[in-house]
Amino acid sequence: MKAKFGLRAIAGVYLTLVLVGPLVIVFWSAFRHGVGPVWDAISSPDAVAALKLTLLTAAIAVPANTIFGILAALVLARRRFPGRRAFSALIDLPLALSPVVVGLALVLVWGRAGWFGPWAINHGVSVIFSTPGIVLATMVVSLPFVTRELVPVLRELGIEQQEAAATLGANPLQIVWRITLPAVRYGLIYGVVLTTARVIGEFGAVAVVSGNIAGQSQTMTLYVEDRFQEFDLVGAYSASVLLACISIATVVVLRLLNRRGVQ
Template sequence: MNSNLAGKSFNPESKTPQVSSIEKEKSWVKVALIGVAIAYLAVILFIPAINVFVQAFKGGVGPFIQNLTEPNFLHAVKLTILIALIVVPLNVVFGLCAAWVVARHRFRGRTFLISLLDIPFAVSPVVAGLMIVLLYGRNGWFGPLLAAANIKIIFATPAMILASAFITMPFVAREVIPVLEEAGSDQEEAAKTLGANDWQIFWRVTLPNIRWGLLYGVILTNARVMGEFGAVSVVSGNIAGKTQTLPLFVEEAYKQYQTQASFSAAVLLGALALVTLVLKEILERKTRIKDVE
């Protein structure tokens, strides 16, 4: 056995071709995966987005601006902003309360409460809209009571607010809960021992610690409210000039062969998405800097 080993010499350089071939294979795999990812994004995202801008400005800037001044479009923008101004603060308050309860207390049913917060992520927006119709519609559970009180929910702004609030309910809570858990309660307890009341503790201790997570949740909530289609479409009736939000206007204009008006409105929604992504990136960088510090 020793004689066999003595007859063979070990040369480390003999494995160099094999190692280099493995490295070349890995580099080719990496390039191929990157190419597939870029091609997929180009087909699904980049080319359609570019086409929207091309179609919107196909007739020039003048027709584009003219499409943005039509009465139905302006009403859709105003209604979309109105719903956002109502839904975002409601979900901010709810999200902060839910996050505080989940992050600062241990109680029976806590896991169930967290699961309830995730329901809008699992339920289709169309199903969410149908649930609201079955509750507040003419033949729904509360329909006769609302009709007797002459209160209209379905096919009106209240139903659109309810649908948007349900769809965007988890965003603030889900962003704030991990921040609260990571921050802990030491600073809050220290402030309490120094004589601070609950409001002072919240404004001066808790809020500064969660501000980036809270702003992140607010941005996501606002973007989803303004871009929501499925649930709002079910409960609104999509009546032009009355219950038509900006996403509904895009769909209806395209159906009516008003393609340039539809693409012009889509450009506005795309600009909103771009602003959301920029703000999201800024907040993520702020959060990373804070974590490093």
């Protein structure tokens, strides 16, 4: 009993020091002078533009990586093919790679002097220093999560239920949609939550590929950094609070969706 209490205390102190404490301080610092300054800070044109860009990035990167993640997980869990291990390692790579390296690699490929850069510019699309580059960088760093969460649960699920559905006349799409995905929904939802969190919070890769122009190519995280560098602490803290609230809302909404799905 005592030992249990001791462990709990250690875990509690650790969480407070590392996670809860700093978060509380951010909230407290933002609201120190009341709601007014916070509202002014997050409703400034630059803050709204940054929020829009972050949400746009999430709206593209999360669905894209979810669909890709499901397909990659199905292939990795079900099929044996030459190069399977290499494919699996490749999907893990963004976890190990520093986001700054991802950003630099994208600049080398899509930049003005890069491989495809001139071609893209000739077709009227500038990737680096604008939205496509930011979305691309975010997609790369948030790539592994859905696959990583799904592969073990798919393995555990086995193939019997899918075989049963096939003998009952379901086509492959119906099998995935009505049997496989509902059966692994916990893993899938967790993967989507992690992906969303990473997309919203990404800084390093985006910092390299975005020109960091306020109101144009600034995501929320870049905006926070920018305000901080400009000694606009209320602005930085307010935007941080908004970011934290979006993350918490994501977790809560997905949990609620899931609970409704179970009943």
